[in-house]
Amino acid sequence: MSPSRSPSPAQVRARAARLRRRPTLGLEAIVDVALEIVDAEGVEAVSMRRVAAAFDSGPASLYAYVANKDALLGHVLRRVIDEMELPSGGTWQERLRSWAYESRAVMARHGDVARLTFGTVPVTERVLDGIETNLTAMIEAGVPPQVATWALDILSLYVGADVFEGWLMSQRFDDGSGRDAEEIGSEYFEAVQREFAALPPERYPYLVRHLPLMMNGDSDARFAFGIDMLIAGFAAQIPAPS
Amino acid sequence: MSPSRSPSPAQVRARAARLRRRPTLGLEAIVDVALEIVDAEGVEAVSMRRVAAAFDSGPASLYAYVANKDALLGHVLRRVIDEMELPSGGTWQERLRSWAYESRAVMARHGDVARLTFGTVPVTERVLDGIETNLTAMIEAGVPPQVATWALDILSLYVGADVFEGWLMSQRFDDGSGRDAEEIGSEYFEAVQREFAALPPERYPYLVRHLPLMMNGDSDARFAFGIDMLIAGFAAQIPAPS
DNA sequence: TTCTACACGCGAACAGTGTTCGCGTCAACT
DNA sequence: AGTTGACGCGAACACTGTTCGCGTGTAGAA
Known part of the structure; x- marks a missing residue:
């Protein structure tokens, strides 16, 4: 050749x-x-x-x-997903909470992977173990099985959506220039604040008054709050002991 | 020329x-x-x-x-978004609930528009009115303003995520052939069910036992449940009258 | 009526995308 | 030494979002 x-x-x-x-x-x-x-x-x-x-x-x-x-x-x-560490021990509320926090933290380390969790989640051993631990803790504490399964579904959905939205937000504050993301962020918030403050207060009294709360950028606190709301809701589904 | x-x-x-x-x-x-x-x-x-x-x-x-x-x-x-009808009257819980249902119904009519709600929602008059009505109802009923604003954020996030996920699911059952989506769906569920049923019951006792509940495809019920959990959580944040 | 502006429409091109086909080459085994 | 088979990948196809700058048709001015 x-x-x-x-x-x-x-x-x-x-x-x-x-x-x-x-x-x-x-x-x-x-x-x-x-x-x-x-x-x-x-x-x-x-x-x-x-x-x-x-x-x-x-x-x-x-x-x-x-x-x-x-x-x-x-x-x-x-x-x-296989980076996530599974919780063990504690009440079912603690277990659910730390599972949610861990999922959020791990996904937040990896850009917008959270976007991939919509629709299908790969069924790895870790995922199965996570489901089983939480199901066990909840059901043994008296949470009705249907509530327990829905609870896991809903929590996953919420965690994924929160992380994804957080990433999109952070993207918006980077694309500008080489400046600090923090700085651009607060600048943006001020702009939005001004725009909202220009709304007619007689038509939007509560919105205008509580504007600072809406602009409150503390996304960690908001996430924690959401998780707490859901867990409180689940807890209320435990039937009274007879 | x-x-x-x-x-x-x-x-x-x-x-x-x-x-x-x-x-x-x-x-x-x-x-x-x-x-x-x-x-x-x-x-x-x-x-x-x-x-x-x-x-x-x-x-x-x-x-x-x-x-x-x-x-x-x-x-x-x-x-x-401007197709959505705003609720009025009723308790704040009813208002929040019907707002969530309406958002879900309207978005579900339009494929995966829900995907676009992540990151930024256009600030139309309708959106502002929606925020204002719900804020009004909640705050006047004693819900702390910070809770009220977070509540709206979280509900929107949850509704968007639910609709988006629902669309992705429905897509999976259409792509096959010309067969009925319902039929393909149940076929798929059976396959998954078999796969899960093959798991070692001694390692995944709760998961295997309550499998039918996880496969329960009633997405409307799950959505309603999630909304109720959140609303119940918000309600619990109302401080006791002194 | 004729001429001139000008806004609007869009053909063509650029730099990218996911995916497939089938050819080449190299390594190991006979 | 020869053959076989697995692996790697160049080239092509049919698409994508976006920009440039060249017509063209209409409306107004002379």
């Missing part, structure tokens, strides 16, 4: 070099790269080309390990 | 015909088309080319009326 016509000698050399450098393309390595991109720029920034580029390769290479982009993102979500 | 070189006579005729047919491209007409696509296939199916095609035109034409795709989708969301 002649010294290669289509692939130039330079290409051949580059190929050999790359094969030595990278630890041979594989599912875990691919997910690593995708997760790095999600952490830094979010789910929408992940593209097959970009992930493949980390291996000095083209997008086609990935399809040997991953069915399609959705499947890749599914693996990313699985990876993140 | 020779008889047109680049544009062929056919093109010229087509152009004239189209100008007569469509009521001259405009923001409202564009939003109409986009909303139709969202209703039928979802937000992701909206593309500038496809919207423009409804006017027998190219994507560039839209940018005279809309800054970009996000802005277009923002207008779509505004349109949907």
